[in-house]
Amino acid sequence: MLWILLALFVVYPLAAMFGQAFLVDGRPSLAPLLSILALPNHRAAMWNSLVLGALVGVIGTAVGFLFAFTATRCNLPARWVRLLDVATLLPLISPPFTTSIAFVFSFGPRGLITYELLGVKGTNVYGLPSTLAAEVLTYFPIAYLALRPVLAAIGGNIEEMAFSLGSSRWRVFRTVTLPLTVPGLANAFLLLFAASLADFATPLILAGSRFPVLPTEAYLQITGLFDLKGGAVLSFLLLVPAAIVFLAQRYWVGRGHYVTVTGKSGAQSTLDGVSPGARAVLVAACAAVALSILYLYALLLYASVVVAFGANHALTLKHYVVIFTEGRKAIIDTLIIAFIGMPLGGLFGVLVGYLVARGEFRGRQAMEIASMVNYALPGTIVGIAYLIAFNDPPIALTGGALIIVACYVFRYSPTGTRTTIALLKQIDRGIEEASHSLGAGSFTTFRRVTLPLVLPAFFAGLGVVFIRSMTAISATIFLVSIDWVLITVRILENMTELSLGPAAAFSVFVIVLVMAVTSAISALLRRLPGPPGAASVAGLGG
């Protein structure tokens, strides 16, 4: 069943796409590939994408780890943790372009910071540094969400034991905490690398013409030059690094088995994990990142309540009126799709993660890879692939909501899948076997034992699907139709039409809504009984 779904919604569209890229008049040919590679722009794009992805992966993972470590080890007052959560949550739940636009406003030639504050003239905001910074700010929360449960689960006893062996705090960190987090770090790096590779919204605004990256090139090739073939070829170039990183990660992480959560989980540590000095540094660093994020969003909020940002700063609510009248259809459609996709995606993610981590059948790895493909691929390509594959019979889905839901489910459930795998790697198999031996079937065991234990992963996955349903654009811009419109597409329209007010208002609306839903989810999660390690995850924060 899962195989059929994966075949239909992952393999088949790609095959259709592949046909588009490498078949000329029904015969295989490399001519499209060669003609694409002939352009220096495209070769530069390939290199740039790799550099950007790797940098975002490394820096984003580092920042995510910093946050996760600070949140789990510094004994912060609850209010501070909440601040961190909110700051990390914002980029995750934002519609595309918001960080980028706020960046341009802040750091451009007339930027609030560069020009108004520092008086620097003629700065150039476009290029690698700003793209990198914006992507790190946008994506590091993924690493934070992936690492925090891992750090929380390592927890107490093991570190206490290392302390008791006479290790210094730093030594414990270096020799115990860090190695145990390695699978989590690799996991986070992979997620970020893939996210950066696939991101086209940020580079579209910030990369400028001198720093082309593959997704924007592929997007422009398709949307601008009407060249589906060229776009398909470019996206397959993008597949190569994604596949390499993925396999490297599998090999690296696959070697270590770290069972730290057994049936008798240790007590939570009451020791401080860090020295007071280190704590101050960590907290200051987190606060700096958090404040810059909050600043960007304050700017967005401001832009939504002034008549025209930069020109007329009189306060007004007219943009909100616009989005609830002209934009009502988009809001309703988006919500319907999000609420259908959310449980499906959460369940699908956990199910695949469960099968991959626990199942004993041939093709487990193939299933994992298949489930990751749509995530690793640039959304633009997935969108075009779906469009090509599902426009004509036998499977005509375009124009409906189903195709958008399917796109979200198969594209955004891997977060749940990977978190599930990471969690399951730390949960002793015997716990499930115990359930079987007590007479529970696979489904009952899954529902009553595995699911509660991977509930943080389920909710993380579900939350991500919901958030993405509200905020994604790269794939679905090709799948929206006359009958089903999405908020994000409206935001993009508003951006290109330069109606910044409604764009900001839509963004604020999305952020508020997503916040409400995710805090409802995490409140629910907090009330569920769970093992001490996992309960503190609360995946999505406030």
Added chain:
Amino acid sequence: MYRSIARRTALLAAGLALLAIRPTQAQDTLNAYSIWPENWARPMLEEFTKASGIKVNFLRFSSGEALARVIAEKGNPKIDVLFGGPVETFAAGVKEGVFEPYKPPSFAALPARFKHPDGVWVAIADDPLVFMTNTKFLAENKLNAPASWDDLLNPAYKNGLQMADARTSGTAVTRIFSILEANGRDEEKAFAYMKKLRGNVQLYTKSGGGGTLPVGLGQASGGIFFIVDALDTKAKGYDVQISFPKEGIGTAAEGIALIKGAKSPELGKKLIDWASSPAMQSLFAVHKINFVPAHPEVKTEASLAAVLKGAKVFAIDDAYAGANRKRVVDRWVAEILP
């Protein structure tokens, strides 16, 4: 072992998926992609609904995307009409065979450059390019608004101009053909000029109007835009100057076309009839949309006419543009963009 998990989940999933199926739109609704931005398309199409009782369900895309969709949906068209957008887009669509020829009643009255000879598309407006510069920038650098193509090469503009990317934007293609025309169609001279201009360009934007706000805000010092976008920026309260080069600048017809295999061709034809006639084009002025009407019977609105007064504007020859478009854009991508 895992089958029961899968089976039960599948049931749940199927149930949820069913929710996503919604009856399709009623029969008296016309579906369209609009290349015109929402704030111009919406008032026009609402007027059409008022006049005809036909509801229009539309979605906005930039020209490249709209065309890509129309081509991708060729086997199973989702729309009846492609509405607005520069004529190159329609010329490209003709080659792909995605349009159904239709000659509306106004066809005969339209000048030759406002229609395809077989009626594959007709024009509903005309849209000249302009230079738009930030007033504060001009004052700071003691410059006058640029009045010649060469004025844009002034080092004061270094890293300051924003204009559209030829890969996505019809505006950009029109601009490149304007430069070709201004250089007597001497491609070498035109590309040499564009290479020099490249040094002053800060960003090539995805959409034609993408640079107007940055220019309005002073993020960019100036750029080349369609007049409809430029005047709208000004109307929003940004302090910008609009000027024309003395060598002349191009203007592009905005088109409309019926989709081949449309589900409601009769409704589509009614929209084309209406949009290509004075019925719609005389409403531009009412809604403060600064398009130049294509229909000869409609007068250009006074303030727009005032801006255009004395400007040297030439029509892009769509036969020449259509024949050379791909090659010129490819050359632009290879030589100017990097």
Added chain:
Amino acid sequence: MAANPVAIRLEGISARFDHRVKGAVAAVDNVSLDVAPGELLTLLGPSGCGKTTTLRMIAGFQKPSAGRIQIGDQDVTEVMSNDRNIGFVFQNYALFPHLSVYENVAYGLRVRKLDDAAMRGAVGDVLALVGLKGYEGQMPHQLSGGEQQRVALARAIVIRPRVLLFDEPLSNLDAKLRVQMRGEIQRLQREVGITTVYVTHDQEEAMAISDRIAVMNKGVIAQLGSAEDLYQRPASAFVAKFIGRANLLRATVLARDGDRVTLDIAGRRHQAAATGAASSLGKTIQAVVRPEALAIDAAGAGASLPGTVVTRTYLGEKVEYLIAAGDETLQVVQLGPAEARRFPSGTSVGIRLPATGIHLIEEPEA
């Protein structure tokens, strides 16, 4: 076959794993075994010999790559573990960390859709049985190791399983608790009368609680029998050494008359009552002599083997010696030793072989 009822029957079961380096490895190789109803049978063997794997196949956590498994009169080879009605106690207890003690124990009953009152009764009874009344609301991580162990036990027996399976249940406990708990397990098993397969690597534990012991080595059963059988009549050098301590002496059988044998050991004749190796006349065999069966004389006394004391360890009620004799080093235990018979290390001594209790093993030296 039908004459003797069996609770569990293993017929030639094997488990093969793909090993990265070694290729396909048989962790369990063609094992057959019958367990009688109500019996407590222990699988005993060194680490890695396939005990856990065997137990997991009985539980249904793992499919045998060959062979059949029968529980009661039902062939369960293809039956899922949840339909086998077994109780399993894991080495690390595998309590559900998100459920309270009560819910952990009630889990199997809920699956069986017991009504609430019956469930409360059953859980209460079994918690009383394991001495955990009043712990219902605790979470697993709030319990000590011994308490977790009892919860695991209660959870396994409350469903009244057809068989109870233990995988090294005591290895995470301290020594005192281990002895105490093994007594309780034995008591409970007797009280409830459930057929039990118990896995351990600790021979003392095995001998203390088992009706029968199956000694495993490298995926096969080396010997099956009562603790006494195994100790007094080991079938192989491996078993002899694994169960208690043993001296294995090369010997040739010179004459045999019933259980009276004349042996040639290191060139000396020795007559004794012996068991094992029935048709070994004229052959070279190994004689198993337990350390406590050997006696030490002052050097040169009678027909004893000459040797030199290597170490002497005083342990209160006994003294242990290691004595080099020819090529071999022999272990000797003196029980209740008198002060007079004290042989410090370095002393030359004679080792006296016993007249009874020698067991002969017919196999090439390992």
